[in-house]
Amino acid sequence: MMVFQGIHLTKMFGGLCALNDVSFDLKAGEILGLIGPNGAGKTTLINLLSGFMVPNRGRVMFLDRDVTGMKPHMINRIGISRTFQIMKTFPKLTVQDNVRSALVNRKDRSALRLVLDCFKRPAKSQIGGVADEKATDLLELVGLYGFRNQLAENLPYAYCKRLEMARSLATKPKVLLLDEPSSGLNPREVNEQIELIRKINGQGISILIIEHVMKVIMNISSRIMVLNYGEKIADGLPEEIYRDQRVIDAYLGGEASAEH
Amino acid sequence: MKSRWLKWGKIILLFGVLFALPSAITDRYFQHIMVLSCIYVILASSWNLLAGYSGLLNLGHAAFFGIGAYSSALLAIHTGLSPWLGLLVGAVISALFGVGLGVPALRLRGPYLAIVTIGFSEIIRLVSMNWVDLTRGSLGLSEIPPLTPIKLAQNFQLGFVTERNAYYVILICTILTLFVIRKLVKSEFGLTLESMREEEDGAESIGINTSQYKLVIFMISAFIAGFAGGLYAHYVRLLSPETLSLHETFTVLTMVAVGGIGTFVGPIIGAVFLTVLSEALRFFEEAINLDIRMVIYGALLMVTILFMRKGIVGVYYSLFGSHAEERER
Amino acid sequence: MESLFLQQIANGLIIGSIYCLMAVGLTMIFGVMKISNFAHGDFLMLGSYFAIYTTLCLTGWVGWISAMFIAAVGVGIIGFLAERWLFRPMMLRNADIDVLMLSIGLSIFIANAAHVLFGSSPKMLTDPFRSQNIDLFFFSTSLIRIFSFFLSVLAIIVLQVFLTRTKTGTAIRATSQNRNASMLMGIDTGLIFGLTFVIGSAFAGLSGVLYGTIVTITPTMGGLPTLKAFAITIMGGMGSIKGAIYGGLILGIAEALGGNYISMDYKNAIGFIIIIVILLFMPEGLFGRKGR
Numbered sequence: 073m074m075v076f077q078g079i080h081l082t083k084m085f086g087g088l089c090a091l092n093d094v095s096f097d098l099k100a101g102e103i104l105g106l107i108g109p110n111g112a113g114k115t116t117l118i119n120l121l122s123g124f125m126v127p128n129r130g131r132v133m134f135l136d137r138d139v140t141g142m143k144p145h146m147i148n149r150i151g152i153s154r155t156f157q158i159m160k161t162f163p164k165l166t167v168q169d170n171v172r173s174a175l176v177n178r179k180d181r182s183a184l185r186l187v188l189d190c191f192k193r194p195a196k197s198q199i200g201g202v203a204d205e206k207a208t209d210l211l212e213l214v215g216l217y218g219f220r221n222q223l224a225e226n227l228p229y230a231y232c233k234r235l236e237m238a239r240s241l242a243t244k245p246k247v248l249l250l251d252e253p254s255s256g257l258n259p260r261e262v263n264e265q266i267e268l269i270r271k272i273n274g275q276g277i278s279i280l281i282i283e284h285v286m287k288v289i290m291n292i293s294s295r296i297m298v299l300n301y302g303e304k305i306a307d308g309l310p311e312e313i314y315r316d317q318r319v320i321d322a323y324l325g326g327e328a329s330a331e332h
Numbered sequence: 333m334k335s336r337w338l339k340w341g342k343i344i345l346l347f348g349v350l351f352a353l354p355s356a357i358t359d360r361y362f363q364h365i366m367v368l369s370c371i372y373v374i375l376a377s378s379w380n381l382l383a384g385y386s387g388l389l390n391l392g393h394a395a396f397f398g399i400g401a402y403s404s405a406l407l408a409i410h411t412g413l414s415p416w417l418g419l420l421v422g423a424v425i426s427a428l429f430g431v432g433l434g435v436p437a438l439r440l441r442g443p444y445l446a447i448v449t450i451g452f453s454e455i456i457r458l459v460s461m462n463w464v465d466l467t468r469g470s471l472g473l474s475e476i477p478p479l480t481p482i483k484l485a486q487n488f489q490l491g492f493v494t495e496r497n498a499y500y501v502i503l504i505c506t507i508l509t510l511f512v513i514r515k516l517v518k519s520e521f522g523l524t525l526e527s528m529r530e531e532e533d534g535a536e537s538i539g540i541n542t543s544q545y546k547l548v549i550f551m552i553s554a555f556i557a558g559f560a561g562g563l564y565a566h567y568v569r570l571l572s573p574e575t576l577s578l579h580e581t582f583t584v585l586t587m588v589a590v591g592g593i594g595t596f597v598g599p600i601i602g603a604v605f606l607t608v609l610s611e612a613l614r615f616f617e618e619a620i621n622l623d624i625r626m627v628i629y630g631a632l633l634m635v636t637i638l639f640m641r642k643g644i645v646g647v648y649y650s651l652f653g654s655h656a657e658e659r660e661r
Numbered sequence: 662m663e664s665l666f667l668q669q670i671a672n673g674l675i676i677g678s679i680y681c682l683m684a685v686g687l688t689m690i691f692g693v694m695k696i697s698n699f700a701h702g703d704f705l706m707l708g709s710y711f712a713i714y715t716t717l718c719l720t721g722w723v724g725w726i727s728a729m730f731i732a733a734v735g736v737g738i739i740g741f742l743a744e745r746w747l748f749r750p751m752m753l754r755n756a757d758i759d760v761l762m763l764s765i766g767l768s769i770f771i772a773n774a775a776h777v778l779f780g781s782s783p784k785m786l787t788d789p790f791r792s793q794n795i796d797l798f799f800f801s802t803s804l805i806r807i808f809s810f811f812l813s814v815l816a817i818i819v820l821q822v823f824l825t826r827t828k829t830g831t832a833i834r835a836t837s838q839n840r841n842a843s844m845l846m847g848i849d850t851g852l853i854f855g856l857t858f859v860i861g862s863a864f865a866g867l868s869g870v871l872y873g874t875i876v877t878i879t880p881t882m883g884g885l886p887t888l889k890a891f892a893i894t895i896m897g898g899m900g901s902i903k904g905a906i907y908g909g910l911i912l913g914i915a916e917a918l919g920g921n922y923i924s925m926d927y928k929n930a931i932g933f934i935i936i937i938v939i940l941l942f943m944p945e946g947l948f949g950r951k952g953r
């Protein structure tokens with residue numbers, strides 16, 4: 073079953089073509105790896121899929137619904153979450169609040185309703201009630217429960233990455249777009265990351281993951297897609313991609329596979 | 333359970349002191365300072381909603397204050413509208429302008445937003461100076477009606493011309509306003525604002541409609557500032573385009589920064605501290621015959637930003653541990 | 662009346678050239694250090710006062726040349742101190758709001774300190790041409806304004822030559838484009854920051870001398886130039902010198918025409934209206950953020 077689809081996506085910045093006629097599909101429950109040299113357009117693709125940029129041509133389909141050009145917050149509300157290559161956690165909020173912030177205020181309400189809701193007794197509003205429970209579950213999933221009262225800016229780098237993942241999971245996505253979740257992690261942390269992604273996938277969430285760390289991609293992807301200079305040059309099973317001459321050439325002599 | 337009693341006990345004690353003050357301090361000049369402090373507490377807290385909690389640096393805040401003040405005053409003078417209603421009408425008009433200013437804020441950040449807000453404020457000020465038919469220009473408005481007296485008994489009515497009575501009314505307004513603001517910031521709404529301040533893209537990515545929130549908070553902040561303006565108009569009963577100047581905005585900015593930007597009590601402390609300091613310096617100035625009040629303001633602001641980023645509140649937290657800070661929510 | 666129109670255009674260009682001088686310093690500082698210096702107009706004001714006191718001691722052309730020199734150098738030194746003590750510590754903190762508020766504090770401080778030191782009575786700067794006018798083909802103006810125009814042009818040309826033809830200038834441009842890469846290439850960014858701020862401040866001081874021949878000089882005169890300089894840099898794209906030049910001339914002409922044909926009272930609002938309109942359609946200014 074097709075959960076997420078990109079159809080002939082094209083994105084230009086002035087005269088520069090960042091993405092040229094890229095199509096792909098993501099089936100339910102699978103993990104699609106997205107690799108390619110720097111500047112290939114991977115993050116641009118994620119930006120198009122999550123609403124942070126609008127494609128010049130092409131469409132994005134989510135469960136048979138055309139979501140092209142929808143605003144980022146709307147795309148998130150219908151079930152697509154993402155993480156960022158440059159972390160965008162909330163530095164001066166606590167770890168717990170980082171996750172809680174994703175559990176509240178995701179429905180459109182009139183301004184009056186917004187203000188009046190502030191006067192509800194805590195039992196009815198989300199903070200301190202249901203939100204706390206869900207936040208606790210998520211923090212335990214990523215192993216950050218012990219840090220819940222720390223400010224996010226004080227967390228070590230690897231934990232911050234997990235926090236961003238916990239936050240993106242809080243919105244109960246069907247599709248998760250991960251932008252280099254393993255960058256900057258040491259080997260042990262990379263292993264933990266692989267485990268975590270498997271666990272998330274096990275809960276039924278389809279994943280599109282950009283990665284440079286070959287170990288991660290080869291281990292967890294059901295399929296891999298390769299971009300180079302904005303174009304898709306290969307698409308298939310990990311073993312096929314590993315041996316594909318075009319992919320090797322794109323990476324200039326297969327130096328990326330040296331990590332495997 | 334015990335801590336709850338303790339908390340309420342402290343609050344009741346505080347209220348008691350605040351209400352008893354005018355009996356203890358009977359000098360009219362000091363009472364005047366108390367009233368002014370309250371008005372600035374409201375104004376500073378409203379600015380803090382934008383800059384402190386939402387990360388929107390609005391340098392045109394004086395315009396909201398002025399619009400509320402002028403609207404209420406003009407309505408009272410020309411249509412005889414009761415100032416009590418005028419306060420609310422002025423606040424609503426100011427809120428509408430707030431939404432108007434919020435629209436450019438949707439797409440602009442940092443210095444770009446700051447300059448547009450200044451532009452907005454300066455345009456409004458120029459209008460108030462040049463639309464003489466409406467505002468009497470630089471002459472300003474005088475003899476603005478005070479808050480109409482409340483009839484308590486047959487021959488007895490409570491007027492609000494004296495500093496003492498004005499203080500009681502304005503104190504109640506201040507407490508109400510602070511109550512509303514506290515509810516706003518301690519709720520989900522407040523959490524959402526802060527997440528927007530910290531990382532706007534991050535907030536969008538978790539389903540938060542940042543555009544709506546920006547407009548709403550501009551509206552609320554402008555409403556409260558306009559309300560403060562109305563109170564000011566019917567208390568001081570004189571208005572001039574000076575109330576719309578950048579000078580006013582910078583004063584409020586300094587109050588919030590020195591008190592502690594982004595905290596609840598910061599603007600309160602800052603407003604009271606700087607209003608009192610301002611008056612105290614007036615005497616000092618006369619003594620040494622130099623106008624150093626604003627020089628000290630400027631120096632104070634710089635020192636605060638450089639060394640005490642979270643203002644007086646921050647200093648308090650760093651001295652008495654951050655347990656108190658964690659319990660902020 | 663055609664000649665009146667051309668007269669206004671000429672006036673606009675001349676005032677615009679002084680605006681350019683004002684704005685170029687500001688946009689350079691923003692481009693290299695990402696600092697919005699709200700005290701820029703107050704630096705201009707200091708330049709005016711330096712000029713007044715210099716011309717009080719030295720008369721005629723000697724006084725005038727010295728005044729320009731002292732204004733530029735004097736304000737440059739003040740800029741150096743401000744950068745070293747105030748702004749450099751903020752660079753590490755990476756908080757836009759803080760820098761803006763700090764520069765607001767600096768602006769308040771300088772303007773009011775000037776009020777205390779120099780007194781608040783307005784002063785006039787006497788120009789070395791002794792207010793002589795000149796009639797050119799289709800417009801007339803005072804000699805000092807012609808002088809200001811050419812001096813501004815000259816100063817900006819010298820700056821451009823410095824930035825493009827010298828090693829230090831290239832280092833400055835590199836730092837504005839990519840700070841980290843510049844550091845990795847061995848550029849002492851601390852030195853570059855200091856130098857940029859000094860140059861920007863010196864330009865502010867110099868523009869103060871020229872501006873001082875057009876307006877009366879008071880301690881609080883810096884507020885309006887600050888806003889106009891910001892309006893210009895935003896119009897042209899913050900960090901873009903080319904943009905500042907275009908913006909300055911556009912603002913000068915718009916004010917001259919608007920003031921004459923629409924309303925004198927709202928002349929100063931023209932700049933704001935323009936930038937509000939521009940920013941509504943192009944949030945990054947006319948020439949964008951990475952322009953130069």
